Amino acid sequence: MTRLFRSPRPIEQSPGKLAVRIVLFLVWLSCTPGFGQSADLIRLSQLQESIQDEKDRIQVINFWATWCGPCIKELPLFEKLHAERKDVRVRLVSVDLDLDPNPEKVRSFATRKKLKAEVLILDERNPNEWIEKVDKTWSGAIPATLIVNNRNGKRKFVERALQEGELEKLIAEIQ
């Protein structure tokens, strides 16, 4: 096995190979957390616990998917919110796994779009069992957005695409 990885000549002698190594290193770097998106898998129960644990900030949880046009169109609103409001925690929860079990599609999408807000991939299989646990009124159509303030117990749930400025308004309503 080791023979496979041994170079016939020392790397230093070949500037071309060194360049390849640097490129590979950069590609690897771009795939690591902090540089791009790790976009971890999360069970709904874990997400729910995490929502309950956040006491300091207002939380905005957006349910989206890479195949959903209206979702992608409104992503910049969440990115803007994430960049501008330190008192708000934004999470973009992908429901892609329901149709495509490979999470890499979501990760490469998040990296390509340079998403800065936290991206998570919902690791659930039976929509009929978990949709109601997010919100009783949710039919399951996406985009859908949940806004939670644990300090006063207020929450909002919106099952449609949002317009510019609407997120800020909804946040103000539960502040």
Next chain:
Amino acid sequence: MKALFTFCACLIVLVAAAPIKNGYEIGDTVADFRLKNVDGKMIALSDYKDAKGVIVIFDCNTCPYSKAYNSRIIALHAKYAAQGFPVVTINPNDPTQSPGDSFERMVQQAKQKGYTFPYLVDESQEVSRAFGATNTPHVFIVQRINREFKVVYIGAIDDSAKDESATKRKYVEEAIDGLLQGKPITSTRTKAIGCTIKWKNA
């Protein structure tokens, strides 16, 4: 006179306080509708005089879930039309927002996939609103009772969008098999992830 006044006042309060209906619930009677089919002919729910019921499915061309379920919708009609429960599909999407769901593309889709059931266009979106459809594909099974159609099931086709072979519950088949055998439906409402209906901008 005073009693009459009180009665009227109560009536006004009752009417005013009645919640805005967000579509049909289980047991509701469906208002008749008449929509244009891909062959250009108008089709009404009341045309289904000999059916035991109808599997009404709000569906479209473009949604990945509609694509995933397309062959299963065709199979539902093949299995149940002869048993008295034909499929009727309705496209609710505004074609200005979803050009792939235009009437011309619907005609293409029906031809390509060999639809033997209606694929109706809900141009005004009034029928979709009346039903309370939210996503595609969204199923409403209506049963014909005394010349009226009553809603008996609302929701998903089954519990596995991606992989048909991994299906544990076939909600629509279970419901119709139950109806055919005169048994109560175990799950009358189910939920699934789906593409939101592209409503016209108000």
